[in-house]
Every structure is written in structure tokens, then in C-alpha cells.
């Protein structure tokens with residue numbers, strides 16, 4: 001049963017040097033036409049796969065959803081409210097960029113039931129922000145967070161990045177300490193990965209991208225883990241930390257390998273055992289909808305073997321690991337009997353452990369995750 005929905009808004013006011021998401025510089029883009037196609041896609045999808053009970057989570061991501069104007073935001077939120085019922089205790093997350101956290105925009109989000117903000121901060125160091133192509137500055141973030149709290153947003157997450165150009169260990173420490181001082185209940189921490197087709201990738205190929213050394217990166221990581229642990233943040237997933245009760249319910253849907261709707265250009269969905277990927281370019285996406293077709297260009301009906309592998313690959317990202325009972329209930333067979341030899345070997349190498357009905361990565365296993373995942377690939 002599908003209980004979550006992701007909605008993709010592929011517009012941004014800036015194009016960051018590291019970003020490989022499906023996004024477009026917002027100026028001169030057909031935003032309103034896109035929003036009406038989005039409504040069309042939701043309608044088409046729900047005709048085939050109706051919502052059987054109010055959703056547990058809705059997540060609006062991008063791109064930068066808050067790059068929409070106030071009027072466009074109202075259109076989008078109205079579309080969602082009319083079509084996607086959210087359970088009373090449901091989580092409704094909106095990704096936001098700091099420079100968009102205005103009173104008007106925040107109030108609209110609040111009025112339409114958004115109850116969680118995920119803010120793309122990346123670092124509280126203005127020099128590093130400039131080096132990665134972000135246009136906001138630390139002052140704006142601090143003001144935006146204060147305003148969001150004033151308007152009633154208490155459940156917030158911020159993204160921070162490390163191993164960035166011009167970033168030192170001191171700079172990472174400062175950013176983490178500021179985040180802790182702000183008592184933001186959820187933090188996502190990512191190291192820079194240089195992806196193809198990005199500004200950084202091109203610079204790297206020309207030998208012009210200067211990044212912190214691997215040792216410095218490891219020191220940054222160690223500092224982050226220690227500082228967050230000392231401040232009651234629980235690392236519930238490889239890159240995600242939360243104070244008790246503030247884990248991202250939406251992202252847990254992915255790691256629990258549960259099904260979800262995915263709407264918008266380039267969005268992915270997992271419905272009725274089929275993973276689909278939508279076409280990315282806006283015009284093509286919109287013409288699919290105009291002709292009354294779903295915009296999916298990739299479709300993969302997962303075999304049981306693939307479903308089992310995914311249950312492990314995704315579930316082992318969580319610190320809690322994979323529930324043996326849920327696995328057996330889902331696949332009618334016990335995980336321990338499917339992977340008897342692999343589990344024995346991985347346990348002997350201290351890469352995984354089994355306790356309290358869960359299988360999980362050990363500390364060593366987290367560093368050598370690939371070795372573990374490799375072992376769980378079925379023939």
C-alpha cells in the first residue's frame with residue numbers, strides 16, 4: 001500500500017557547482033504550465049493507483065520548491081491539498097532555500113499544513129558558500145530560521161556539507177557548532193561527491209578543483225560524529241542525525257523499502273512492485289501529460305530476488321538495520337536461511353551483527369559497506 005508521496009519542483013534561482021539533480025534556472029521557465037502538468041500527472045496516477053488511506057508523508061523537493069512565487073506556491077499547495085490526503089499525524093516536508101524564508105512564503109506553507117522544513121544551508125561559512133556557488137549567506141539563514149520558528153515551524157532539518165573547496169576542519173567545526181547552538185532537531189551531513197556534468201567535475205578534469213585532503217576529510221567526519229553524539233543526536237542513518245522523535249518519516253519510507261508515489265519531471269516512484277522514473281526535460285514531461293500519458297520512461301518490475309536485495313541494501317543504511325520479522329513477513333522466508341553462509345562470514349569479519357531481531361552494520365561494516373552489499377547480491 002502506498003503511503004507516501006514525493007513531488008519534484010525542478011526550479012532554482014542559482015545553479016550550484018556540485019549539483020547533478022534534475023533542475024533548471026527558473027528565469028523564463030514555464031512554471032505555471034509545469035504546475036498544471038503536475039496536477040495532471042497526479043490525477044492520471046491516482047486513477048490507476050488510488051490513495052486507499054490518508055498518506056503518512058508528503059515531501060516536496062527539488063530543485064528549490066521555495067523558488068516559486070507566492071502565487072505559484074499557493075497553486076502547488078492547493079493542488080496537493082485537493083488530491084493527496086494527509087493523515088492527521090502525517091509529516092509534510094517542504095525543502096527550502098534560506099534566501100526564500102520570507103514571512104509571506106512561510107505563512108503560506110504553514111497555512112496549507114506543511115509541518116517540516118528541510119533547509120539547504122550546506123555551511124555557515126560565507127567564503128565556502130561562495131566557493132560552491134550558493135547565493136545565500138549565514139546572516140540570512142539565521143534570520144530565516146528565527147522567522148520560521150516565530151511562524152510556528154518547530155520541526156526543521158538542515159543540510160550541511162563537508163570536504164568542500166576552501167573548507168577547513170575549523171570551518172566544519174564552526175558550522176556544526178552553530179547548528180548545535182540553534183538546536184535544529186534534524187541534521188543531514190553529506191561529504192562532497194563530484195558528480196559528472198557539474199561545474200566541479202569540469203574543474204576537476206582540468207586539475208583546478210582544490211579539495212581538502214582525505215585525512216582532513218576523515219577528521220571532519222570524526223568531529224561531526226563525536227559532536228553530534230555528545231549532543232544527543234542519534235545517527236539513525238549513514239548521513240542523518242536527529243534528536244529523539246525527529247527522524248525523517250518520509251526518508252524512512254525509502255530505507256524501509258516501502259512504496260511511494262513520485263510526481264514531477266525526473267521524479268521516481270515505487271508502486272505495485274514497479275519502480276518508475278519520469279522523463280527529466282520539462283517540455284517532454286509536459287507533452288506526455290498533455291497527451292494523457294504518464295511520463296514514466298523507465299519501468300522496472302522488481303523480481304523477488306531484487307526486492308530481497310533492496311530490502312537489505314536500503315535497510316542497512318539505517319543504524320537500526322533490517323528487521324528479521326518484517327523481512328520474513330514480506331518474503332515468506334527467513335533472512336537467516338536465505339543468507340546462511342554470507343551472514344556467518346560477515347559476522348566473523350565483524351562487518352555485521354544480529355541482535356534484538358535486527359541485522360545491522362557494525363562500525364567496521366559502515367566503512368566497508370560495499371563488501372557487505374556485495375555479499376548480499378543473489379545469484
Ligand code: SF4
Nearest residue numbers: 012015016019062063
Ligand atoms: S543544490 Fe539545490 S539549489 Fe543548488 S542547484 Fe541543486 S537543487 Fe538547485
